[in-house]
Amino acid sequence: MPNPGAPPPPGALRTHLLGALPGATASGARVLRALLDDPAGAAQLTVTGLAGRAGTSEATVVRTARALGFAGYPQLRLALAAAAGGAGGGAGADEPIALITGDLAEGGDLGAVVATLAALEREAVTATAAALDTAALAAAAAALAGARVVDCYGVGVSALVARHVDLGASRLGLLSRLRTEPHAALVSSALLRPGDAALVVSHSGRTREVLAAAGRARERGASVVAVTGSATGPLARTAEHVLVAAGRETAYRAGATAGRASALFLADCLLAAVAQRLGAPAVAALRATYEAVGEREGRR
Template sequence: MPVPAQPPHPGTLRAHLLAAAPGATASTARVLRVLLDDPAAAHLTVTDLAGRAGTSEATVVRTARSLGFAGYPQLRLALAAAGGAEPEEPVALLTGDLAEGGDLAAVVATLAALEREAVSATAGALDVAVLAAAADAVAAARVVDCYGVGVSALVARHADLGAARLGLLSRLRTEPHAALVSSALLRPGDVALAVSSSGRTREVLTAARQARERGATVLAITGSSTGPLARTADHVLVAAGRETAHRAGATAGRASALFLTDCLHVAVAQRLGGEAVTALRETYRAAGGRRGRTDGTR
């Protein structure tokens, strides 16, 4: 994890813990999980925390420093100020461990809690300066390529539709060979928007690297701030999400990634101004807006 310029405010500490988890090593991820799930985490000594996480004291210290703190004592103070990192919902609910044949209402509540947590964490950890720079690049682009496979293809499609509705030339490329062909023709000033929850999806990563080689600006929406895709990209938007026994990482971060594309969409629209307003109005009519319908329905 890249070290922040300064430690997070206690009010956004939980968001930063969640955002850091997807790109963390296995040992660091265990430390973060204890910090997230144990209401008494602020009272744990470095030895206690290391024991509960099944790792070394050195890993605990490194984790604290990777979050921007001078050391673990400073992280403990922030945890205490944040209320011990205690989640709003019961810990058992947020773990997402659903029993076979369990109550369906509990399943719905669990999924809703996980989605709220993921989006809230993503918003709390979002670097608005990075979002602004990404929006500047998209708004000025000759063409925007959107890459993604599997669950990430849904996010890429959402980004493509948003760009197209703003009047931008956007190309959705969710088939690996099509992404490679498209990225090979990009040039400086173009944008490649690459979506990968793991940050390691080979097809997406290959297309993003080729786009970078062609001089295009690479924008990544990913669950890993330290993965190969993040290292390839010029601008990185991190989607937080808690992976559980029944939700793989890509699924866990899907709502967060969609939220980030919406943030990007609005930021680009702000930069395009009246041009965006006109495009949105015309595409709304074309897609069946009230004044543009011809089938007699309302």
């Protein structure tokens, strides 16, 4: 599980900033957005300058730096400068940072809306892949592959990702149960036991319904695997294995689109790792289910 009190590894600062947004206060979010919009420029600012740019106080800037795992703002500035120096132009010469991180403008050109959404999804998946800890991925896959039963929890948009994992796990031959209704998730989690696993999806990491089910599953001794957009949220603290999906919400929920794309990407990585761990039985299960679906559809 990631250490919420530690700074991000080199090359993962942007993902770390994106992951901190869902749980930030309003003033803290303004600081994070100022850093995301212009990391190279922010690296040149004093704490007073950044506070002015974000429209908040110096104390908020310092608290935000510490919440990100840095000893203080000077250490965050060094990380920003290093990230800007190694970014090779950031998002690209014809893709300004504002396009990728900004909200959609009301009444804007539809082509610009499409470009913004494409950029958000592209960056979210790229950032998620860059920051993905393969050791954590392997541990999460081992928990699912060896489980007697796998419960999949998620509500709202996150239910789509949970459903994706449930279908994929079933096709690999695992006993998987999708629980996207809160009471059903609580009932199911109360019956889990050691050797079982719960796959819990929440972009914010704070959804009460899935947090309750995740907590109950952990109390029952089951392994809890989280797919979340916040490495420091309550779900990450509850889970045994944490996979972090980059992507943030905006006024028009473009971030929800990006967050869903990166969460689905993580789900595919997890399912691939499970299949790799299971080996021949997974191949046989995939072949059998593929043939069953093909026969049903009249495939030749």
